Structure formats: structure tokens, C-alpha cells
Amino acid sequence: MLRLLGPGVRLCDGWSRREILRIGGLGVLGSGLSLADLSGAEVPSVAPVLGDSTFGRAKSCILLFLMGGPPQHSTWDPKPDAPAEVRGEFGPISTKVPGLSICELMPRTATVADKICVLRAVSTRDNAHSSSGYYMLTGRPHQPMNFENANPGPPNDAPSLGAMLGRLRSTRGDLPPSITLPNRIVNTDGSVWPGQDAGFLGRSQDPWLLNARLSSAGYRIQEIDLPADIDLVRMERRKDLFDRLQHGFDALEHDPVARRMDERSVRAFDLLHSPRARQAFRLDHEPESSRNQYGMTPFGQGVLLARRLVERGVRLVQVNWYRGPDEPPANPCWDSHTNEASRLRDVLLPPTDRAFGALVTDLESRGLLDETLVVCMAEFGRSPRLDGNGGRGHWGSVFSVALRAEACAGARCSDRQTGSEPTLAKGKSVPKIWPRPSSTAWATRRRRSFAIRWGGHSRSVEGK
Structure with missing residues (x-):
């Protein structure tokens, strides 16, 4: 990646992302949106549950990546009727969408729930940070699956979402088409997750990597x-x-x-x-009230910077969760192997809820909401039951993703899950498992075929 500053973020390297952004422009969970749509391709048909096909209006994407794996039980898919060891400490709250409840620690998000949709049946079937993260960032399963501390390189060298978008579309103005901030994702041993760069497309297509602690006083790049x-x-x-x-x-x-x-x-x-x-990049040019609305945290200021960047023509901004120096090494970021309740209540959910709610509200007030795809996801979720340390293990079998796209605002795109393998909701046609690739493809530098769309209409891109 084009590295500007500083070190990367690390996750655990012990044993201890669904089907959302399957290759190309966020083939969002089989909903029909892909990077090809963001680049002006014909919009495919969308399942009836999502309503009319209007994804083609999306000009930009903000991808919020909560690395480590949030518990779906205490975020987007609370289970109040389950036993205590499953439901956890926190209860549900109602939202503006009848029948849709989320965790009580997400009150700001609840007020904008009619503008988003929650997919509760995402699955990679991969329980390792590196390989499941590669799946979610590229849309390709890692070879082999469930492989921790995986490093970039063949055969796991598929391009990231930002790299594909940069290949499909030129820049708008002087800014690059894709930017990742505030750091690159690495494991505790320093191994870099695959799927964060251009892979076999070549380094010229790498997303720009901005490394900075955006909430620090006097922040400058x-x-x-x-x-x-x-x-x-x-x-x-x-x-x-x-x-x-x-x-x-x-x-x-x-x-x-x-x-x-x-x-x-x-x-x-x-x-x-x-x-x-x-x-x-000058966050200090934002009104203090705006900065406070997002929260003066690394994640909140990163989300605010993402809004500034897409407003000025950047097509895709990926905001990774920032790992601070004081986080516990055994469960950094969202990797809550121990003390899940206190981590969620005191460290993780308040800044996430504040920034996510502020972003949706801010985009709407600026007339950008219908032109911006917002996705909040991770590499996987957490296991159904709490363990003896008050934490949960890795769980790629089923987890949740939230997104804002005009076609599905206020929709529930998947039914409540029990924690096992996902299935199709009765009477619905939204796939819960990644579909197989269609003929949409480009030729790579080595002239091998590469599908950039999994289902929908075809589009070919000539490789360099």
C-alpha cells in the first residue's frame, strides 16, 4: 500500500469477514450492488425484499471495519429470549423500524435505523482473523481457510475492494480513488493481513494508506x-x-x-x-460542533475524515478500528476473548454508536446519503455462548453486517439467526451464502480471467 505514516494495528495471533462485500464494489451480501455499480455499470435486478433497484446512484462508499470481530448478540442481533450465557449482559432497544431491535448501547444508531438495513445471516465459515478478513476484504475465500497469521502473496493475492475500484475508475480531482485509514491491519506478531492491497493487479493500484492518530492534538499529515x-x-x-x-x-x-x-x-x-x-485532510477546519458530533476518538475522527474525503471526490474510504497503546494485548480492538461486557460498555460501543449515527445524519443533511454506500462490518462475529472468562471465541458461521443503501433503507434483509449456519429466510430470495461468480471479469496482468462480480449483469475490464 502507499504508506504515509506510522505503524499498523495488531490483533491476536491465536486460533483465537459473511458474505457482504463479495468482490467488486461491495457485492453487498448478494443484494446486487458491486464495485461495477459504483463505476457506472448497469444496475442488476435486486431481490424483492430490497425494493426497487437504485444502487446505481451510489457514487462513493464508506466502509467501517471493526476488526477483531464484534459480538452480533450485543450489537445488531440481540437475543433477549436466549439463556444468559447466550444473550449476554445487555438488552435490546426498539428502533424506528417496527420489529427491529438492536443493543441498548446503540441509542444513536436506533434513531437512524429507518435509513439502514441489517443483515443478520452473514457467513464466511472461517474463524481466523487473517483468512476470514481476506474473504471479507476481497470476496475470495483464503486458501486454506481457518489459517491465522496469513501473509499476502499467491495464491491469496486477490485485490482489495479499494484496489478494484481504483482499477475500474479514475480519480475525481487530485485525490486518489481509494484511501484506507488510520492504519493497516496486522496481527500481534506483525503479520499483515492479505487482501488489503492490489495483489496481482500491481502496486500502482494500491489504495492510499493514511497512518495517523486522528484524535491527537495538533493532528497533521x-x-x-x-x-x-x-x-x-x-x-x-x-x-x-x-x-x-x-x-x-x-x-x-x-x-x-x-x-x-x-x-x-x-x-x-x-x-x-x-x-x-x-x-x-484538515480536520481542524471542521467546526468544533461537527467534530464533537462524531466524537473526539480515533474512530470518530476517522469516520468524520471519511465523510470529508468522499465529499471531495474519493470513491471509497475504509476506516479501520484504531488500536490504541493501552488496549489489552489478549483482546485488542473488538477481539473480546475476555471481559466482553466491560469492553463493550466502556471502550467499543459508545464511540462506534456515536460515529455511525453522526455519519448517517451528516450525510443526509448534506444531500449525500443516497449517493453514499455505508457499510459497517468485520471479519467475523463471536461464538454463541460466553466462556468462563466472560468473552466469546471467533465465529465465522453467522454474524451481522449493517449497511446504508437507498434501495434497502429500513429493510430487514435477513431474519433472526440462532447462531448456527445461515439459511434463506422463508419466502425471501436474498442469498445468505456468496453466489458463484458470473462472467463479469477482467484480464489480469498475466491475462488470467478474474471475476469481479458474483451474480448480476456482465462487465469486462481490460487489464493493463
């Missing part, structure tokens, strides 16, 4: 600000010198490494030379 001793005139001179040097390397025109360096250099100069692009 020095790499996109000119140093104090370099003004625009001096930068122009440097670019002129760079261009002259480039002409001396004409013999390397067909060398992939040299070509990749040239593409990155041009993008870097464009970003440095564009005050408008740099302003997109």
Missing part, C-alpha cells in the same frame, strides 16, 4: 504538507528537474518497476501541488 522551507515555486522547480530526469530513462519505458515509480511520483506531486486536495 506532514507528508501532504509542504515543509516550511519549501514553497510552491521551489516545488515546481523540483518537479521540473524530476521531469528532465525522467526523460533520461526512456529506455526503461516498458520496465514495470520504472513505470510504477513514475505513476506514484506523478500522483505524489499532484497531491502536494493541490491545496484543495490537502485541505480535504
Whole structure:
């Protein structure tokens, strides 16, 4: 990835994402939306439960990734009638959608529930962070499944959602088509999850990686600000010198490494030379009331920055949950192997609920809600029963995903699940297991066929 700052986020590397964004533009849980739709492809038919097909209006996507695996029981799918060891400590609250309840620790989200839909039957059947995360980030099952500490590389080198979008669509203005923040996902041992870069598409399609603690005082991204001793005139001179040097390397025109360096250099100069692009990252230009609305937490400010970026033309922003230095090493982020109740009540759900509710409300007030797909997901969920340490294990068999898309606002796209394998809701046609790929494909650099759409209409993209 194009790395700008700092270290990555780590998760546990012991034994201890459903079917939502299956390859290409968020093939959201079989609902018919894909990256091809975001790039202007013909909109496929959508199951009747989702209503009219209007996904084609989506111009941008904000993907909120709660790495570690939230418990579906204490977020989107409470089970008040289950035994205590299943339902957990927290009860349900009603929402603006009749019959839809969510966890009592999500009151702000409950007020915007009529603008989202919850899919409660997502499944990867993979209980390892790395490999299930690869599945959710690329739409491809890892080989082998249930494999922890998996590192990028063949055969698990499918491109990420952001990379596919960058390949399908050019930038809008000086900002890149896809940005990931505030860090890359790694396990406790430092191994980087596969599925976060462009894979076999080549590094020139990597999403931009922005590493920064966005809630820190005086937050700035020095790499996109000119140093104090370099003004625009001096930068122009440097670019002129760079261009002259480039002409001396004409013999390397067909060398992939040299070509990749040239593409990155041009993008870097464009970003440095564009005050408008740099302003997109300036959270200090937001009113204090706006920043407080999202919450002065790393996740809240990351979600606010995502709104600023899509508002200025970035097509996909992935906001990963930030792991702070004080988090317990045994259950960082949402990986709640112990003390689940206190982690949810004191650390995890309040900032998530605040930021998610603020994002939906803010997008609506700015007229961006119907043009922005919002997805909140993780690599998997948690096991049905609490264990002796008050936590839950990894559970890829069934978990929940929430999304905002105009076609399914206020809909319940899947029925309540018991915690076992997902099934089709009676009388519904929304698939709960990833469908097989259609003929929508592109040719990779090695001219092998690669499906970017799993079901729906066909579209071909010529590979470079």
C-alpha cells in the first residue's frame, strides 16, 4: 500500500469477514450492488425484499471495519429470549423500524435505523482473523481457510475492494480513488493481513494508506504538507528537474518497476501541488460542533475524515478500528476473548454508536446519503455462548453486517439467526451464502480471467 505514516494495528495471533462485500464494489451480501455499480455499470435486478433497484446512484462508499470481530448478540442481533450465557449482559432497544431491535448501547444508531438495513445471516465459515478478513476484504475465500497469521502473496493475492475500484475508475480531482485509514491491519506478531492491497493487479493500484492518530492534538499529515522551507515555486522547480530526469530513462519505458515509480511520483506531486486536495485532510477546519458530533476518538475522527474525503471526490474510504497503546494485548480492538461486557460498555460501543449515527445524519443533511454506500462490518462475529472468562471465541458461521443503501433503507434483509449456519429466510430470495461468480471479469496482468462480480449483469475490464 502507499504508506504515509506510522505503524499498523495488531490483533491476536491465536486460533483465537459473511458474505457482504463479495468482490467488486461491495457485492453487498448478494443484494446486487458491486464495485461495477459504483463505476457506472448497469444496475442488476435486486431481490424483492430490497425494493426497487437504485444502487446505481451510489457514487462513493464508506466502509467501517471493526476488526477483531464484534459480538452480533450485543450489537445488531440481540437475543433477549436466549439463556444468559447466550444473550449476554445487555438488552435490546426498539428502533424506528417496527420489529427491529438492536443493543441498548446503540441509542444513536436506533434513531437512524429507518435509513439502514441489517443483515443478520452473514457467513464466511472461517474463524481466523487473517483468512476470514481476506474473504471479507476481497470476496475470495483464503486458501486454506481457518489459517491465522496469513501473509499476502499467491495464491491469496486477490485485490482489495479499494484496489478494484481504483482499477475500474479514475480519480475525481487530485485525490486518489481509494484511501484506507488510520492504519493497516496486522496481527500481534506483525503479520499483515492479505487482501488489503492490489495483489496481482500491481502496486500502482494500491489504495492510499493514511497512518495517523486522528484524535491527537495538533493532528497533521506532514507528508501532504509542504515543509516550511519549501514553497510552491521551489516545488515546481523540483518537479521540473524530476521531469528532465525522467526523460533520461526512456529506455526503461516498458520496465514495470520504472513505470510504477513514475505513476506514484506523478500522483505524489499532484497531491502536494493541490491545496484543495490537502485541505480535504484538515480536520481542524471542521467546526468544533461537527467534530464533537462524531466524537473526539480515533474512530470518530476517522469516520468524520471519511465523510470529508468522499465529499471531495474519493470513491471509497475504509476506516479501520484504531488500536490504541493501552488496549489489552489478549483482546485488542473488538477481539473480546475476555471481559466482553466491560469492553463493550466502556471502550467499543459508545464511540462506534456515536460515529455511525453522526455519519448517517451528516450525510443526509448534506444531500449525500443516497449517493453514499455505508457499510459497517468485520471479519467475523463471536461464538454463541460466553466462556468462563466472560468473552466469546471467533465465529465465522453467522454474524451481522449493517449497511446504508437507498434501495434497502429500513429493510430487514435477513431474519433472526440462532447462531448456527445461515439459511434463506422463508419466502425471501436474498442469498445468505456468496453466489458463484458470473462472467463479469477482467484480464489480469498475466491475462488470467478474474471475476469481479458474483451474480448480476456482465462487465469486462481490460487489464493493463
